[in-house]
Amino acid sequence: MRPRRPHPAGLDVDPYDDDGAFPEFGPDQAPGAVAVRAAVRGKGPVPSAGLATRRQLRALGLSPGGQEPVARLICRGGRRWVWLYEISFARPKRVPTxxxxxxxxxxxxxxxxxxxxxxxxxxxxxxxxxxxxxxxxxxxxxxxxxxxxxxxxxxxxxxxx
Ligand SMILES: [Zn+2]
Structure with a gap:
């Protein structure tokens, strides 16, 4: 297991949540979020760093590659969240044989x-x-x-x- 990276600036920890150690980001607030979104739409290169959801990684031809998620993306006004992964640790998606x-x-x-x-x-x-x-x-x-x-x-x- 890789050591967890220090929290990026702007972390927002919910003290009532057991997983409160994970930084939380709103839409477009996570490091690299805007570049990731552009890349997913084919309007920019795949960033070499930053955070992305599993779905975004898949859209970029990547998978989390066994890494632990590092943060949470809060969406829909806080009612839902998804894990965020480090793009720099992601690996090419495995195509099933x-x-x-x-x-x-x-x-x-x-x-x-x-x-x-x-x-x-x-x-x-x-x-x-x-x-x-x-x-x-x-x-x-x-x-x-x-x-x-x-x-x-x-x-x-x-x-x-
Ligand atoms: Zn039958």
């Missing part, structure tokens, strides 16, 4: 495919832990057409020679 994407698809297929009589793969995850099957196989509630992909015709019906 084809094998990783296949593994992810297999994992999703397992959560979306009904092990019941219908054998359909749905576009949403099924309540497998509670019901064990889709709703239609569980209690006859008809599945909405368009929410599933029909299983391959040859699957398990002995039609394939």
């Amino acid at each position: 084809l094998a990783q994407e296949r593994a992810l698809d297999r994992a999703m297929a397992a959560r979306q495919t009904c092990p019941g009589p219908c054998g359909r793969r749905y576009h949403h995850c099924l309540p497998l832990r509670t019901l064990g099957t889709c709703l239609e196989c569980h209690d006859g509630t008809p599945a909405t057409p368009g929410t599933y992909i029909s299983p391959p015709a040859a699957a398990g019906h002995g039609l394939a020679v």
